[in-house]
C-alpha cells in the first residue's frame with residue numbers, strides 16, 4: 001500500500017505517506033530483479049488459484065497526481081502494474097483530520113490530485129487499474145447505512161461512467177468500516193476489497209472483501225522494505 005511517490009515536505013505531517021521517487025525506483029527494481037510477478041488487483045483476483053509464489057500487487061490510495069508524474073514512469077521502466085483507488089470528489093477535500101483531529105489541515109488537501117484526463121492517461125498506459133475509494137473519502141464506520149451504501153456504490157458507478165471501464169476493486173478509506181459495509185461492497189458488484197490491516201494476503205484462503213495489505217512508509221529503508229516483503233510487517237511482534 002502506497003499513497004504518494006514524491007519528495008518529503010520538511011516540517012509537514014504525513015511524510016510517511018510520501019515515498020521518495022528514487023526509493024520507489026529501488027523498491028520496484030528489487031522486486032523486478034528478484035523474480036516478483038506484478039498484477040493489478042483485478043488480475044490477482046481473477047487468477048488467484050494459479051498465482052506464482054512471488055506475486056505482488058502495488059496499490060496506491062486516494063489518487064494523487066504524482067502517481068502519474070512520478071510513479072508511472074518507474075512502473076513503466078520495470079513493466080510493473082498497479083491498482084489506484086480513486087476518491088471521486090478528491091479535489092479541495094481535507095481528510096487529514098478524520099483519524100486524528102490534531103492533523104486537520106495538515107496538508108493532504110493541498111496535495112495535487114489526479115485530474116480526470118490524467119486518470120485516462122494512467123488507464124491508457126495499460127499498467128494501471130482504477131479502483132474505488134468512496135465518493136468523498138469518508139469514515140464508513142461512522143456513517144449510517146444509507147449514506148455508506150451511496151458512498152460505496154455510487155463511486156463505482158461514477159468511475160465506470162467517467163472512464164468507460166469496469167471498476168471492481170474497492171479500498172475502505174482509513175481502513176475503517178462496519179460489517180454492513182462489507183455486504184454493501186459485495187452487493188454493489190465489486191469482486192474484492194482491501195483494508196489497511198497489515199499482512200501478506202493469501203487470496204486462496206482469505207476473505208476477498210477484507211484483504212490485508214503491507215504498508216510501505218516513506219520512512220522505510222531497503223532493509224525495512226525487504227523485511228516487510230517477507231513478514232508483512234517490519235517489527236518483530238505480531
Ligand SMILES: [Zn+2]
Pocket residue numbers: 061062133137173174
Ligand atoms: Zn485513502
